[in-house]
Amino acid sequence: MRAIGKRSLASILAMGLHFVRIIIWIGFVGLSIAMVMVPFAVGITGWLSGFENLDINGSVDVSGGDYLEIAHMFVTFAVMLFVVNRLLEILKTLRFGSPFVMDNADRFRGVGYALIIGEGAKFVFAFLGLIFDADLEVDIEPITWIAIIAVFVLSEVFREGARMKEEQDLTV
Numbered sequence: 001m002r003a004i005g006k007r008s009l010a011s012i013l014a015m016g017l018h019f020v021r022i023i024i025w026i027g028f029v030g031l032s033i034a035m036v037m038v039p040f041a042v043g044i045t046g047w048l049s050g051f052e053n054l055d056i057n058g059s060v061d062v063s064g065g066d067y068l069e070i071a072h073m074f075v076t077f078a079v080m081l082f083v084v085n086r087l088l089e090i091l092k093t094l095r096f097g098s099p100f101v102m103d104n105a106d107r108f109r110g111v112g113y114a115l116i117i118g119e120g121a122k123f124v125f126a127f128l129g130l131i132f133d134a135d136l137e138v139d140i141e142p143i144t145w146i147a148i149i150a151v152f153v154l155s156e157v158f159r160e161g162a163r164m165k166e167e168q169d170l171t172v
Contacts, residue, residue, distance in 0.1 A: 004101065009094065010091050010094040010095045011095055013091055014088060014091045014092070017084055017088050018088070019089065020084055021081070021084045022089070024077055024080050024084060025081065025091050025117055026033065027073075027077050027080055028077040028078065030054075031070060031073055031074040031077055032074070034070050034074075035067075035074055038066065038070060039067065040069055041057045043135055050121065053066065063105070063132070063133070063135050064132035064134070065129065065132045065134030065135065066127060066134075068125065068128055068134040069134055069136060071125070071134065072125040073138060074120065075121045075125075076118065076121075079115065079117060079118035079121075080122050080166045082110070082111075082114045083111050083115070085108055086108075086111050086114075087103075089103075089107055090092070090104050090107050090108070092145055096097075098163070099158070099161075100158060100161035100162045100164075100165045101158075101162050101165075102159065102162045103157070104158045104162070105158040105159035105162055106155075108151055108152075108154050108155035108158055109152065109155040111151050112148055112151040112152045112155060115144075115147070115148045115151065116148060119140075119144060119145070122138045122140065123138075123140075125138065126138040142147050
């Protein structure tokens with residue numbers, strides 16, 4: 001199987017990432033709505049219980065921990081969406097046969113920074129989870145940090161590859 005061009009491995013990966021991006025967008029939109037609506041859930045429930053034909057039997061109890069869990073998932077989905085979009089842009093250049101461009105080095109660097117922000121957010125949410133008694137499971141895995149370092153190494157490899165390609169293009 002070819003690595004570049006139409007019907008290549010890059011094309012197949014891009015199709016899969018497009019599907020993943022749709023799923024992430026759906027989750028991201030749902031979490032965005034939840035971020036806005038959850039603080040008002042108690043008031044909305046009280047307002048809806050005032051209608052005669054509407055029977056609301058339960059009470060709504062939204063704690064800071066619940067909102068914190070939604071916020072944690074929101075940040076996670078935002079980072080995933082950013083990373084998938086950058087990977088799709090990288091795959092686009094690979095499909096067209098020119099992956100060693102400075103833009104891809106910058107995209108890999110952006111992915112690395114996004115992953116650092118996502119991992120840093122875990123620490124922040126873990127600390128806030130202790131304060132607000134949230135049921136957050138924050139796992140700190142060394143393999144994640146090694147993968148982040150690998151992304152930055154790839155960024156530099158692509159940067160050097162792009163520099164060498166520019167030199168070669170200028171050489172007659």
